[in-house]
Amino acid sequence: MRDKDGLDAALFVAWLTAAADAVAKEAPRLTELDSAIGDGDHGTNLKRGFAAVAAKLAQEPPATPGATLQLTGRQLISTVGGASGPLYGSVFRAAGKALGDAESADVPALAAAFAAGLEALARLGGASVGDKTMLDAFTPAVEALRAAAEDGLLPGQALDLAARAAEEGAQETAPLRARKGRASYLGERSEGHLDPGAVSTALLWRTLADAAA
Amino acid sequence: MKMLINSPETVVADALAGLAAAHPGLRVDAERRIVLRAEPGAAGKPALISGGGSGHEPLHAGYVGFGMLDAACPGEVFTSPVPDQMLAAAQAADTGGGVLFLVKNYTGDVLNFQLAADLLEDEGIASRSVLIDDDVAVEDSLYTAGRRGTGATLFAEKHAGAAAERGAGLDEVAAVAERTNAVCRSFGIALGPCTTPAAGRPGFELGEDEIELGVGIHGEPGRRRARYAPASELAEIAVEAVCADLDFRGDAMVLLNGMGASPLLELYVVYAEVVRALDRRGVRVVRNLVGDYITSLDMPGFSVTVCRAEPELVALWDAPVQTPALRWGR
Numbered sequence: 456m457r458d459k460d461g462l463d464a465a466l467f468v469a470w471l472t473a474a475a476d477a478v479a480k481e482a483p484r485l486t487e488l489d490s491a492i493g494d495g496d497h498g499t500n501l502k503r504g505f506a507a508v509a510a511k512l513a514q515e516p517p518a519t520p521g522a523t524l525q526l527t528g529r530q531l532i533s534t535v536g537g538a539s540g541p542l543y544g545s546v547f548r549a550a551g552k553a554l555g556d557a558e559s560a561d562v563p564a565l566a567a568a569f570a571a572g573l574e575a576l577a578r579l580g581g582a583s584v585g586d587k588t589m590l591d592a593f594t595p596a597v598e599a600l601r602a603a604a605e606d607g608l609l610p611g612q613a614l615d616l617a618a619r620a621a622e623e624g625a626q627e628t629a630p631l632r633a634r635k636g637r638a639s640y641l642g643e644r645s646e647g648h649l650d651p652g653a654v655s656t657a658l659l660w661r662t663l664a665d666a667a668a
Numbered sequence: 669m670k671m672l673i674n675s676p677e678t679v680v681a682d683a684l685a686g687l688a689a690a691h692p693g694l695r696v697d698a699e700r701r702i703v704l705r706a707e708p709g710a711a712g713k714p715a716l717i718s719g720g721g722s723g724h725e726p727l728h729a730g731y732v733g734f735g736m737l738d739a740a741c742p743g744e745v746f747t748s749p750v751p752d753q754m755l756a757a758a759q760a761a762d763t764g765g766g767v768l769f770l771v772k773n774y775t776g777d778v779l780n781f782q783l784a785a786d787l788l789e790d791e792g793i794a795s796r797s798v799l800i801d802d803d804v805a806v807e808d809s810l811y812t813a814g815r816r817g818t819g820a821t822l823f824a825e826k827h828a829g830a831a832a833e834r835g836a837g838l839d840e841v842a843a844v845a846e847r848t849n850a851v852c853r854s855f856g857i858a859l860g861p862c863t864t865p866a867a868g869r870p871g872f873e874l875g876e877d878e879i880e881l882g883v884g885i886h887g888e889p890g891r892r893r894a895r896y897a898p899a900s901e902l903a904e905i906a907v908e909a910v911c912a913d914l915d916f917r918g919d920a921m922v923l924l925n926g927m928g929a930s931p932l933l934e935l936y937v938v939y940a941e942v943v944r945a946l947d948r949r950g951v952r953v954v955r956n957l958v959g960d961y962i963t964s965l966d967m968p969g970f971s972v973t974v975c976r977a978e979p980e981l982v983a984l985w986d987a988p989v990q991t992p993a994l995r996w997g998r
Contacts, residue, residue, distance in 0.1 A: 486866065486867060490872075491868060492747045493888075493889065494744070494864070494867060494871065494886040494887070495746075495864055495867045495871055496744065496746055496747050496864070496868070499744070499866045500744065526842055530751075530987055532750065532783060533749060533750055533752045534750065535749070535750070536721075536743045536747040536748045536750050536776065536780065537721075537743075537747040537748050537776035538743055538748070538774075538775040538776040538779055539776075540748070540776070540779075540780065541748060541779035541780055541782075541783055542753075542779065549952075550821075557760060579779060580775075580779075581736075632811075634811050634812065635775065635813055636775045636813055636815070637774065637775065637884075637886065637888050639810055639812035640806060640812045640816070640884060640888045640890055641813065641888065641889060641890060642811075642812075643890070
């Protein structure tokens with residue numbers, strides 16, 4: 456499914472299929488986190504979106520990693536709704552475009568692609584690190600991936616470091632006060648709760664790391 | 669939690685089937701999740717399209733018809749619809765006059781409508797978007813997603829719809845919606861939480877003697893919790909919040925909106941107090957609506973929306989309308 460240095464389309468499909476299972480499994484927890492500071496639909500929405508992604512990828516398996524991510528992005532935009540649909544959709548589309556037509560993606564290519572995804576996320580959502588959003592998990596993951604690329608690490612190790620960084624970033628959202636999205640209306644009452652978007656972001660990074668391990 | 673549903677997964681589709689069965693004046697496209705007028709608008713009339721999460725009925729599908737919306741895009745419960753729905757609605761409703769999207773200021777709605785507008789541009793259909801953000805409960809918009817769109821949505825849809833019906837072009841119709849939003853303010857108070865079918869239990873907890881001041885239409889808070897008080901005090905709090913934000917002295921139109929689980933008996937009690945509270949501030953109510961117009965599932969409580977009764981807007985308000993939830997003059 457992958458050579459020593461890079462991930463091919465089949466691995467991306469395996470990742471996203473596993474992600475659909477993981478999101479379905481974690482949907483109740485994501486929804487519960489969202490009930491605390493949002494409106495309690497994050498798990499349900501992502502589960503619906505990633506199930507549609509997995510079905511689409513099984514039906515029309517794309518030839519390249521870039522095409523896989525772009526298809527995923529379009530499918531998420533078409534099925535998730537809420538804020539997470541456009542935000543996750545744009546991340547995948549931007550990352551997919553950045554990968555272009557390459558047959559496989561090595562660590563520097565992954566780092567560049569997810570950096571492009573992060574940029575799209577920040578632009579669309581207008582959020583910064585510390586606003587208690589997906590960015591708080593996504594940003595450290597991309598930074599870890601960049602560092603791993605500079606250190607010449609292989610994908611398995613690099614993505615594990617990225618997933619750990621995302622998980623730490625998600626945990627660190629707990630004390631923050633939300634400044635974006637519906638949780639922002641809670642003001643100080645949003646403190647003490649994990650951000651559901653950051654938690655789902657960490658979950659996606661973890662499933663990618665596991666697929667590449 | 670007992671609900672009149674078949675399953676949480678099918679609740680929106682099942683409700684749309686019922687909407688179609690109940691209202692022959694609507695054309696419900698269940699496949700693409702859009703609600704259209706059975707009789708399309710006149711050729712060249714700007715098409716008005718709104719949408720948002722389900723659970724706020726009659727918003728928005730209940731306002732599709734002559735004099736108001738040409739199409740509505742219902743999302744999942746409390747979840748923004750997706751751009752594909754908005755694009756499909758625009759393509760189906762456009763009669764050559766372009767499309768006006770009326771968007772309530774919630775992150776999901778804003779982002780999805782933005783993507784839809786981008787897609788529509790590729791299709792060569794002219795579009796404008798007007799953001800509704802009338803909820804004064806959101807105080808510090810520098811550190812939040814900004815003021816929410818609530819009751820002004822109804823006024824904007826009515827006024828812009830009337831303008832479009834009498835032959836105004838896209839820019840003029842958009843300007844009417846913007847003007848309406850600029851002179852409308854709202855404030856909501858909840859006595860309890862609401863329950864989404866997916867969650868199956870209340871979204872937040874309130875003690876027996878607690879209420880939530882400045883609540884949004886999903887139950888999300890705006891200002892603070894307070895002790896339960898008689899209707900006169902609650903009306904005073906809401907009216908004070910609205911009038912502190914915009915000078916409403918003179919004539920006004922008022923929507924006293926129920927959030928889904930407060931009976932009309934209670935809403936009329938509150939309305940009488942709202943009229944008194946406005947009167948004390950030199951505001952005379954010249955048009956009103958009392959009832960469930962923008963609900964939050966089964967939430968008990970109310971919101972007050974005040975709209976300055978500028979003569980142009982009153983004329984648009986009085987213009988004929990024929991929709992499932994609002995109907996007069998035709």
